[in-house]
Amino acid sequence: MSTSNSSQNETVNLTALLESVLFVASGPVSIGRLAKALETTSAVVKNLLDSLESEYATRGLRLQWSGNDVQLTTAPESSDVIERFLGLELTTRLSQAALEVLAIVAYMQPVTRPQIDQIRGVNSDGSLRTLLSKGLIEEIGRMETPGRPILYGSTPEFLQHFGLNSVVELPELEEVVDEEDEIGD
Numbered sequence: 001m002s003t004s005n006s007s008q009n010e011t012v013n014l015t016a017l018l019e020s021v022l023f024v025a026s027g028p029v030s031i032g033r034l035a036k037a038l039e040t041t042s043a044v045v046k047n048l049l050d051s052l053e054s055e056y057a058t059r060g061l062r063l064q065w066s067g068n069d070v071q072l073t074t075a076p077e078s079s080d081v082i083e084r085f086l087g088l089e090l091t092t093r094l095s096q097a098a099l100e101v102l103a104i105v106a107y108m109q110p111v112t113r114p115q116i117d118q119i120r121g122v123n124s125d126g127s128l129r130t131l132l133s134k135g136l137i138e139e140i141g142r143m144e145t146p147g148r149p150i151l152y153g154s155t156p157e158f159l160q161h162f163g164l165n166s167v168v169e170l171p172e173l174e175e176v177v178d179e180e181d182e183i184g185d
Contacts, residue, residue, distance in 0.1 A: 014038060018048050019072070028069030028156055065165045066156040076163025094130070101127040105137050106158065106167055110151035112143055128152070136161065 021037055022029065031049070035042045049070060053063045056075075064073045074082055094102065101124050104116050116124045131137040140153040154167060164170065 014040065014044070015048050015051065018045065019052065022063075022070070022072035025071065028064075028066045028071040030069050034070075064156065064160055066159065069156075071156065071160075073160050079161075079163075094134075095127070097122075097124070098127040098130050102131055102136060102154075102158070105131070105152050106154050106170060107173065109153040109167070110140055110143075111153075112149040112151060114149060116152075 017038055018034060021034060031042045031045050035045045038045065049063060056062050060075050060078055062073050062075050064071045097120075100120055101116055104119055105111055108115070113124060113128060116128070128137070132139075135155055135157040137152050137158065138155050139150050141151045142148040143151055159165065159167070
């Protein structure tokens with residue numbers, strides 16, 4: 001067997017092993033941890049992940065990034081079928097109030113409840129509880145001011161639910177405002 005065939009088979013085997021580890025991981029995993037498990041370098045793992053990401057682009061799986069951590073997820077366009085299969089279609093809807101709070105947290109994170117309440121003009125406790133229980137937002141710390149209010153941010157589950165790799169992929173606020181202006185015309 002030639003050296004290039006041996007190297008190619010080794011890459012295929014590492015890719016298969018990487019895919020297996022991502023499949024059984026309970027959440028996002030760092031590239032360093034993957035490299036340690038596969039007994040290779042972080043650079044090799046990053047190249048393999050890039051290759052997998054390209055392969056998955058037209059399939060039912062995706063790699064979802066959360067900083068330098070990666071997780072194997074289903075493609076966002078499969079969500080309706082998956083929800084129907086799992087019997088979740090009726091339980092995954094959010095109220096208008098919860099969507100408002102979620103948008104504020106996503107765009108302004110880290111943000112406190114008083115800041116959210118000020119923007120909305122109403123109390124947001126119920127919506128925050130709902131979003132926390134659904135795992136779409138989380139407490140990410142406390143503000144260093146009197147009373148030390150809780151800071152909220154979005155979660156990897158939020159990104160997965162909306163088919164995003166990062167909050168930087170959220171639409172620009174101006175785009176949303178412009179679309180609403182056009183609707184009103």
